[in-house]
Amino acid sequence: MPKRKNTFSSWRRGLAQRVVHAGWAWAQRTGSVTAEHPGRYRFGAMGTGTRLAFPLGTVFGEPWIHLGAHCVIGEQVTLTAGLMPDLDLGPDPILRIGDGVVLGRGSHVIADTTVTIGSDCYFGPYVYVTSTNHSYDDPHEPIGKQWPRMEPVEIGPGCWIGTGAVVLPGARIGRNVVVAAGAVVRGAVPDHAVVAGAPARVVRRWTPADGWQPPLRTPQPVPIPEGVTPEQLCALSGLDEEAAARLAELDEEAAAGLAELEPGS
Template identity: 30%
Template sequence: MMDKILWGIRALCYAPFFGKFGMPSYLGKPVFLKGIRNIIIGKKVRILPHLRMETQNGGTIEIEDDVVISQNVHITSAGQLKIGKRSLILANVFITNIDHDYTEIGKHVVKQKITVKETTIGENCFIGMGAAIMPGTVLGKQCVVGANSVVKGVFPDYCVIVGSPAKIIKKYNQETQIWEKISG
């Protein structure tokens, strides 16, 4: 309980530096924050310690209301990156909309151009421990991403996505109200 009170005080201290910081939200001690003027935090957002969050080249990060972000999460954006309300992101997750070009032989990858593809996590999603959400990923509402999955692409509402590369293994059937396995 005392930790959460301290994290709430920390949030109040950091709030003026963000683009927006909704209350009551709390923030565990971050590892690294860059470009926080371009980061919008909704109400009742809980961020545990060791977050690394950065924007560059005018990119934005929007975290909607009632999101929980566990420890050791890295989020980076040079375009638009959005995390929908009531989502849960477990520990050691990486979320980005940035990719580095690597095609110039003999040139360090960091010195090559970057490509940016909008990344969106829908509302009420669950991102399992150690997952990587890659540039251009769009998750619909209430998607479940399995632990250690590498996710890239567009996924519809109400599906379970696992693997590397991640694939849909279940979808929610609204008629039968059952999560059904996907064959093949």
């Protein structure tokens, strides 16, 4: 005989789930860190619209961390300046993150010496960037007890860093570079390159003379046809009415701005 379902128990479980999910959503909203609501964190600079999602990872050395505007820092992202908390690192910032940067969930940026991330960089989840590496010069001393080596790291603007990539001390990544998932980057990477592997090597590069070499295997993006309205785009993408209305407002604002720029207006 089939076991009778306990409807009261199922109802209680469903109610508990809704309460837990609502509570967690409230905690995420309330616990996120912004310039207007920094909580206990005192960053050297934090631009308008930047948000660190809750729960945060390890964060210390905030006075020497400068965050640009409109950055999205995912959950469990670690940001550190200095080897340990409560150090005086001098007058200049150690970790600089430009405008519009996205750091994926679980990523680490370890800045024991200067680390610079240019504007509009996108990091996938669990990217690891560090300016410090262990040394093992003395074969008789445990590696963990030997003084580490530190070199500045620079990531140029517009880069896309894939999931699980590692950027080692001394790396200098150029502008608009793609770092493949799982790559281990060291040394210099030129502008407009794609690197992959461990250690990472250039597998594709763009130059004004030759374009992408080897040629891209994916088709070119299809441009939006002229005359397509925001409402039609929203219908194709499944956006709700509120988002469609906002896009329509932006379209009207853009049209008004163009009208003001026309001669005689």
